[in-house]
Amino acid sequence: MRTIELSFPHTLTLNELPETVAAIGFFDGIHKGHQHVIETAVQEASNNQMESAVITFHPHPSVVLNKSEKQVKYITPIKEKKAILQKMNVDRLYIITFNKELSNLSPREFINHFIVGLHIKHLVAGFDFSYGHRGKGNMDNIDDHAQERFTYTKIDKVVLDGEKVSSTRIRKLLENGNVEKVQELLGRPLSITGEVIEGAKRGRELGFPTANLFINQDTLLPKPGIYAVKVIIKNNVYEGMASLGINPTFTEDRIDLSLEVHIFDYNNDLYGEELQLQWHKFIRDEEKFDNVDQLIKKIEQDETIIRGFFS
Secondary structure, three states, X not given: OEEEEEOOOOOOOHHHOOOEEEEEOOOOOOOHHHHHHHHHHHHHHHHOOOEEEEEEEEOOHHHHHOOOOOOOOEXXXXXXXXXXXXXXXXXXXXXEEOOHHHHOOOHHHHHHHHOHHHOEEEEEEEOOOEEOHHHOEEOOOHHHHHOOOOEEEEEOOOEEOOEEOOHHHHHHHHHOOOHHHHHHHHOOOEEEEEEEEOOOOHHHHHOOOOEEXXXXXXXXXXXXXXXXXXXXXXXXXXXXXXXXXXXXXXXOOOOOOEEEEEEOOXXXXXXXXXXXXXXXXXXXXXXXXXXHHHHHHHHHHHHHHHHHHHO
16 A cells, blocks of 8 residues: 655646545544445445545644644554555555645635545545535535546445444543444454553562553543453464553552553563554453552452453
8 A cells, every 4th residue: 555645735746646446534443434435445446447545634623623622632543544444455545634724725626636636536435524615515515526527426324233333432432441342333453553661560570560552642542441452462462451541559640641461471571562452341440459469469350350251
């Protein structure tokens, strides 16, 4: 997959670009609804012997349009988004910088520049996709702006348990730690990648050595607590338990969250390695213990529960 970062105005030359079928949207999470849009574009491209593309945006429009929103955390930061799209056999990824200039384009200017101007011959989007200044362009009036220069497919909403599959729904579930339901909406476990960094080494002293993960600040995490997780290290999958929080027994005054994972039956040194962590089940909230013995006993109970869950 080739990744091309663009801003307005881009300098790509039309006759140097392949005829392309593109899926367009923000696609945070690449959940089952997004997958339907993207898979439709990939299949349409294959049927017409064209290249497939995904057109997405960064940062989230709310960072630019909502002055109180300084930073958005993403279900799938750019790195994760690229990895998922690669597996979906997308040929090209266009990442358009969302800024004031882009937000002020009229719907027709947007279509002329980023659809016609990228040699898109067929566009696939969700029913609620909008474009152009104040979102005045949408999938109901796109004919006015396409002017028969490309065809398009509008994808209906995907519903699970009587409710639309959406990034907003996933965010609410993560606030409650419901990573199992999130897995249903994504069609895969929620996962993050992080580098193993030096920690306080308390886990080793407790008999449960942990890998401390540095997580990009753009990453949306589930609510603090203890989780059943799987860890992928150099394509090998291990089971384990993760603690996300402030470690109240030792560092009650801490503000930022730490993420530590104890990998079952694994003893190798991981400093500097990049791990992929998959969230499988919320086990319990963080607790403050009066002494270390109480904490160790609770961790042993957590391990028994989690090994049982995976078996």
